[in-house]
Amino acid sequence: MKARVTVMLKSGVLDPQGKAIGQSLNRLGFANVGDVRQGKVIEIELDETDQSRARAKLSEMCEKLLANTVIENYAIELR
Amino acid sequence: MKARVTVMLKSGVLDPQGKAIGQSLNRLGFANVGDVRQGKVIEIELDETDQSRARAKLSEMCEKLLANTVIENYAIELR
Numbered sequence: 001m002k003a004r005v006t007v008m009l010k011s012g013v014l015d016p017q018g019k020a021i022g023q024s025l026n027r028l029g030f031a032n033v034g035d036v037r038q039g040k041v042i043e044i045e046l047d048e049t050d051q052s053r054a055r056a057k058l059s060e061m062c063e064k065l066l067a068n069t070v071i072e073n074y075a076i077e078l079r
Numbered sequence: 080m081k082a083r084v085t086v087m088l089k090s091g092v093l094d095p096q097g098k099a100i101g102q103s104l105n106r107l108g109f110a111n112v113g114d115v116r117q118g119k120v121i122e123i124e125l126d127e128t129d130q131s132r133a134r135a136k137l138s139e140m141c142e143k144l145l146a147n148t149v150i151e152n153y154a155i156e157l158r
Binding site for chain 1: 121
Protein backbone atom coordinates (compact mmCIF):
# COMPACT_ATOMS: atom_id res chain seq x y z
CA MET A 1 0.00 0.00 0.00
CA LYS A 2 1.20 3.48 -0.81
CA ALA A 3 0.59 6.30 1.62
CA ARG A 4 1.10 10.02 1.38
CA VAL A 5 1.68 12.07 4.51
CA THR A 6 1.44 15.84 4.25
CA VAL A 7 2.97 17.91 7.03
CA MET A 8 2.15 21.62 7.20
CA LEU A 9 2.89 24.29 9.78
CA LYS A 10 -0.21 25.11 11.84
CA SER A 11 -2.04 28.19 10.65
CA GLY A 12 -0.89 30.45 13.50
CA VAL A 13 2.78 29.58 13.03
CA LEU A 14 4.99 31.94 11.03
CA ASP A 15 6.25 30.36 7.78
CA PRO A 16 9.30 32.29 6.55
CA GLN A 17 9.94 29.79 3.74
CA GLY A 18 6.42 30.24 2.39
CA LYS A 19 6.75 34.00 2.72
CA ALA A 20 10.01 33.96 0.75
CA ILE A 21 8.37 31.94 -2.03
CA GLY A 22 5.45 34.39 -2.13
CA GLN A 23 7.79 37.38 -2.40
CA SER A 24 9.86 35.69 -5.11
CA LEU A 25 6.69 34.96 -7.09
CA ASN A 26 5.63 38.60 -6.78
CA ARG A 27 9.06 39.72 -7.91
CA LEU A 28 8.81 37.39 -10.92
CA GLY A 29 5.64 39.20 -11.97
CA PHE A 30 2.94 36.98 -10.48
CA ALA A 31 0.91 39.78 -8.95
CA ASN A 32 -2.21 37.88 -7.89
CA VAL A 33 -0.43 35.61 -5.42
CA GLY A 34 -1.62 35.91 -1.83
CA ASP A 35 -0.58 33.85 1.15
CA VAL A 36 1.90 31.04 0.47
CA ARG A 37 2.65 28.17 2.88
CA GLN A 38 5.26 25.49 2.40
CA GLY A 39 5.14 22.02 3.85
CA LYS A 40 6.53 18.56 3.39
CA VAL A 41 5.07 15.55 1.67
CA ILE A 42 6.34 12.06 2.44
CA GLU A 43 5.39 9.08 0.30
CA ILE A 44 5.70 5.78 2.10
CA GLU A 45 5.51 2.30 0.62
CA LEU A 46 3.87 0.25 3.35
CA ASP A 47 3.73 -3.54 3.49
CA GLU A 48 0.23 -3.67 4.98
CA THR A 49 -3.12 -4.52 3.39
CA ASP A 50 -5.54 -3.44 6.13
CA GLN A 51 -6.53 0.22 5.69
CA SER A 52 -7.29 1.00 9.32
CA ARG A 53 -4.15 -0.73 10.58
CA ALA A 54 -2.09 1.19 8.01
CA ARG A 55 -3.68 4.45 9.11
CA ALA A 56 -2.91 3.71 12.78
CA LYS A 57 0.73 2.89 11.95
CA LEU A 58 1.08 6.08 9.92
CA SER A 59 -0.38 8.21 12.72
CA GLU A 60 2.16 6.70 15.06
CA MET A 61 4.98 7.48 12.58
CA CYS A 62 3.79 11.08 12.37
CA GLU A 63 3.61 11.49 16.13
CA LYS A 64 7.02 9.89 16.67
CA LEU A 65 9.08 11.17 13.76
CA LEU A 66 7.48 12.79 10.75
CA ALA A 67 5.77 15.80 12.32
CA ASN A 68 6.45 18.13 15.19
CA THR A 69 2.89 18.22 16.50
CA VAL A 70 3.55 21.32 18.60
CA ILE A 71 3.77 23.46 15.46
CA GLU A 72 2.75 21.14 12.62
CA ASN A 73 -0.41 19.39 11.42
CA TYR A 74 -0.32 16.21 9.42
CA ALA A 75 -2.73 14.55 7.00
CA ILE A 76 -2.64 10.94 5.87
CA GLU A 77 -3.90 9.72 2.48
CA LEU A 78 -3.94 6.07 1.47
CA ARG A 79 -4.08 5.01 -2.16
CA MET B 80 -8.78 30.21 -5.21
CA LYS B 81 -6.49 27.94 -3.24
CA ALA B 82 -3.97 25.78 -5.05
CA ARG B 83 -1.68 23.04 -3.87
CA VAL B 84 1.53 22.30 -5.75
CA THR B 85 3.36 19.08 -4.95
CA VAL B 86 6.99 18.79 -6.03
CA MET B 87 8.65 15.38 -5.91
CA LEU B 88 12.02 14.14 -7.14
CA LYS B 89 11.66 12.11 -10.34
CA SER B 90 11.60 8.37 -9.77
CA GLY B 91 15.12 7.73 -11.05
CA VAL B 92 16.69 10.42 -8.87
CA LEU B 93 18.32 9.41 -5.59
CA ASP B 94 16.47 10.79 -2.56
CA PRO B 95 18.79 10.72 0.48
CA GLN B 96 16.28 12.57 2.65
CA GLY B 97 13.60 9.97 1.95
CA LYS B 98 16.11 7.19 2.57
CA ALA B 99 17.07 8.70 5.93
CA ILE B 100 13.41 8.89 6.95
CA GLY B 101 12.91 5.25 5.92
CA GLN B 102 15.92 4.12 7.96
CA SER B 103 14.78 6.13 10.99
CA LEU B 104 11.33 4.56 10.75
CA ASN B 105 12.91 1.10 10.63
CA ARG B 106 15.06 1.92 13.63
CA LEU B 107 11.96 3.08 15.53
CA GLY B 108 10.44 -0.36 15.00
CA PHE B 109 8.31 0.18 11.90
CA ALA B 110 9.43 -2.94 10.08
CA ASN B 111 6.98 -2.96 7.18
CA VAL B 112 8.15 0.32 5.67
CA GLY B 113 9.50 0.08 2.13
CA ASP B 114 10.60 2.89 -0.13
CA VAL B 115 10.20 6.42 1.23
CA ARG B 116 10.35 9.59 -0.87
CA GLN B 117 10.21 13.13 0.42
CA GLY B 118 8.96 16.14 -1.47
CA LYS B 119 7.61 19.62 -1.00
CA VAL B 120 4.08 20.88 -0.93
CA ILE B 121 3.33 24.54 -1.55
CA GLU B 122 -0.10 26.01 -0.83
CA ILE B 123 -0.79 29.17 -2.78
CA GLU B 124 -3.68 31.58 -2.31
CA LEU B 125 -4.39 32.82 -5.83
CA ASP B 126 -6.56 35.82 -6.74
CA GLU B 127 -8.01 34.20 -9.86
CA THR B 128 -11.44 32.72 -10.53
CA ASP B 129 -10.87 30.99 -13.87
CA GLN B 130 -9.66 27.40 -13.37
CA SER B 131 -7.72 27.03 -16.60
CA ARG B 132 -6.07 30.43 -16.27
CA ALA B 133 -5.09 29.56 -12.69
CA ARG B 134 -3.65 26.25 -13.84
CA ALA B 135 -1.61 27.98 -16.57
CA LYS B 136 -0.25 30.53 -14.09
CA LEU B 137 0.68 27.78 -11.64
CA SER B 138 2.48 25.77 -14.32
CA GLU B 139 4.48 28.87 -15.16
CA MET B 140 5.34 29.36 -11.47
CA CYS B 141 6.52 25.76 -11.26
CA GLU B 142 8.66 26.03 -14.37
CA LYS B 143 10.19 29.33 -13.27
CA LEU B 144 10.63 28.94 -9.53
CA LEU B 145 8.92 26.15 -7.62
CA ALA B 146 10.37 23.06 -9.26
CA ASN B 147 13.67 22.12 -10.81
CA THR B 148 12.21 20.28 -13.80
CA VAL B 149 15.49 18.56 -14.58
CA ILE B 150 15.16 16.38 -11.49
CA GLU B 151 11.67 17.12 -10.13
CA ASN B 152 8.07 16.52 -11.17
CA TYR B 153 5.25 18.77 -10.07
CA ALA B 154 1.52 18.28 -9.70
CA ILE B 155 -1.09 21.02 -9.40
CA GLU B 156 -4.38 20.66 -7.52
CA LEU B 157 -7.01 23.38 -7.41
CA ARG B 158 -9.66 23.48 -4.69
